[in-house]
Amino acid sequence: MDISVIIPLYNEDESIPELYSWIDRVMKENHFSYEVIFVNDGSTDHSWEIITELSSKHKEAKGIKFRRNYGKSPALYCGFKEAQGDVVITMDADLQDSPDEIPELYRMITEDGFDLVSGYKQKRYDPISKTLPTKLFNATARKVSGIKNLHDFNCGLKAYRKDVVKNIEVFGEMHRFIPYLAKNAGFDKIGEKVVHHQARKYGSSKFMGLNRFVNGYLDLLTLWFLGTFGKKPMHVFGFLGTIMFLIGFIAVVWLGVDKLYCLANDIPQRLITNSPWFYIALTTMLIGTQLFLAGFLGDLISRSSQGRNDYQIEKKLGLDNED
Secondary structure: OOEEEEEEEOOOOOOHHHHHHHHHHHHHHOOOOEEEEEEEOOOOOOHHHHHHHHHHHOOOEEEEEEOOOOOHHHHHHHHHHHOOOOEEEEOOOOOOEOHHHHHHHHHHHHOOOOOEEEEEOOOOOOOHHHHHHHHHHHHHHHHHHOOOOOOOOOOOOEEEEHHHHHOOOOOOOHHHHHHHHHHHOOOOOEEEEEOOEOOOOOOOOOOOOHHHHHHHHHHHHHHHHHHHHOOOHHHHHHHHHHHHHHHHHHHHHHHHHHHHHHHHOOOOOOOHHHOHHHHHHHHHHHHHHHHHHHHHHHHHHHHHOOOOOOOOEEEEEOOOOOO
């Protein structure tokens, strides 16, 4: 099979028929063998009924239905697991991504030798409340990840070599950083293509708000830390512990020597523990260290948990092990 198209969606019943017809037309015009996997992420509208109808009429239309809403990363994870195409394309269901981009994305993977090609919505039709945070976030992501040629990490329209999606684990809300995950897995031939971005035709965006912006930075920090130290946590813990021990030891020696000097020379000296700054510094250092270590250890535990990617799938359509 040439192409698998994976479409995570939540309450997009109005756009699904038009999107599938558009994809079907593009595939037939270019003589691609293909499948379209709709991942219904707990929609409360008629999305699943429409997917079921499409699947009954077209063998290429397939579906996965979650029992509840999990998020975009779990939807992509399950879609990647089922994908059979040599090239995997992801796109959003809101008709803002154009299926006409698929042939060129396919060519860049198969002929130009890229492992991953990310879309770049150079001209966007989103409100400034979404575009401004996106620009700041992408600038930070380029700096942290070292992938200097990508301008839009979070663009839903991407193309992957099949080996990439089968060897990365998209968990939590890490869909924003799939290029970074791919790079950490050894797939470093990452390209970019300027793609057409269309104004939303139906409904409103499901991904707005300050928490999306803040969570993006927290996820980026987590991914950088795990990518750098996840396999060797003792290196960072040991280093920080040693530095803190040495600073504390030197401080204790200095305070002791100063106290002995004052006692030997009858110089008045108040107790160190009478100074509020001693307790402020000590408390701040202890709380900061504990929070940092607790957060990192929590991520390590989460990654090693057997159920970290255990999602309740209610039904499947047109896929192996169909429910």
